[in-house]
Amino acid sequence: MRGLILLFCLALFLFSNIGAYELGVSPPRFEFNLSSGERQCGGITIFSDNYVGGLILTDNLDNSLKVNYPDRIYLDKNSKVSFCVIANEIGRFEGNLLFRTENANIEVGCKINVHVFENLAGEGSLITGNSIFDDLDVGGRGTIFAVSEGLFLAICLAVLFFLFRKARKH
Amino acid sequence: MNRGFIILFAVLLVGFVFGAVMANNVVQLEATIPASDTYLAISVDKTYFSFGNVSKGKDSADNFYVNNTGTEDVLVTASLSGSTNTEFDDYIYLKKYGTSVFMPVREFNMTISKNSSSRLWVNLSLVNYSSPIYRDICYKVNMTIRAVPV
Numbered sequence: 001m002r003g004l005i006l007l008f009c010l011a012l013f014l015f016s017n018i019g020a021y022e023l024g025v026s027p028p029r030f031e032f033n034l035s036s037g038e039r040q041c042g043g044i045t046i047f048s049d050n051y052v053g054g055l056i057l058t059d060n061l062d063n064s065l066k067v068n069y070p071d072r073i074y075l076d077k078n079s080k081v082s083f084c085v086i087a088n089e090i091g092r093f094e095g096n097l098l099f100r101t102e103n104a105n106i107e108v109g110c111k112i113n114v115h116v117f118e119n120l121a122g123e124g125s126l127i128t129g130n131s132i133f134d135d136l137d138v139g140g141r142g143t144i145f146a147v148s149e150g151l152f153l154a155i156c157l158a159v160l161f162f163l164f165r166k167a168r169k170h
Numbered sequence: 171m172n173r174g175f176i177i178l179f180a181v182l183l184v185g186f187v188f189g190a191v192m193a194n195n196v197v198q199l200e201a202t203i204p205a206s207d208t209y210l211a212i213s214v215d216k217t218y219f220s221f222g223n224v225s226k227g228k229d230s231a232d233n234f235y236v237n238n239t240g241t242e243d244v245l246v247t248a249s250l251s252g253s254t255n256t257e258f259d260d261y262i263y264l265k266k267y268g269t270s271v272f273m274p275v276r277e278f279n280m281t282i283s284k285n286s287s288s289r290l291w292v293n294l295s296l297v298n299y300s301s302p303i304y305r306d307i308c309y310k311v312n313m314t315i316r317a318v319p320v
């Protein structure tokens with residue numbers, strides 16, 4: 001009996017499975033330039049000539065990035081996956097969106113570079129109120145206001161000057 | 171006899187002409203469309219390894235190929251999962267063929283250029299294993315080969 005168990009153990013003993021399948025992704029890398037709070041999406045094609053089955057998706061991107069993608073997809077020759085990135089913190093981030101076969105134990109990754117910059121138009125108004133930049137940036141309304149304000153002051157000055165001269169004549 | 175022969179000849183002639191006309195109506199188009207898209211792809215040439223019976227103080231090794239079939243250089247790493255006895259996971263090592271030092275799986279990494287292959291050695295070494303083993307242990311673990319763009 002012990003011999004049978006030993007034989008069984010030997011049969012299983014130290015098998016390390018490695019899939020003999022080919023797995024690929026295209027494109028191999030993505031570049032995202034986002035303003036804070038912005039959302040951008042991309043699409044990845046996963047393909048294999050000899051693997052049909054489930055793929056598990058994970059990522060090793062920074063936690064401050066919110067990346068939306070399906071947890072699992074079914075691959076038959078090729079499949080397309082859409083994913084979206086939402087940035088909350090400013091900075092440069094790099095990581096991979098990873099595709100692992102459920103039973104073949106190959107994992108391939110698509111490199112994702114994300115550059116998140118400050119949302120100037122939105123945050124400037126919130127923090128400091130209207131600035132010259134904001135006024136000039138909104139269809140030239142600020143410029144019109146500045147010209148009309150100057151014209152009004154010039155007219156007021158002219159009226160005052162006229163009244164002053166009239167008073168002196170009397 | 172002659173009449174039948176003439177009819178047969180006429181039928182064959184009509185068929186030949188019709189066939190010739192049909193053939194002339196087919197215009198074969200040909201073009202070479204060069205590959206323009208980039209992709210990352212790898213394959214591994216073995217389904218499993220059996221290290222056999224490895225006693226304490228001994229080691230056993232086998233090799234396999236990782237093929238980079240894509241258009242990008244890749245960084246290859248490995249990880250273990252689904253272990254039946256995690257204690258032994260620390261005794262599995264990898265090295266690139268031609269190098270001298272085996273590295274623990276979690277520390278192993280190597281670059282494989284596009285359209286090339288690399289041969290790797292995987293080793294279970296119980297040379298430094300010191301804990302007592304009173305019963306036979308069936309050990310099985312899955313090794314994942316990961317490839318990402320460099």
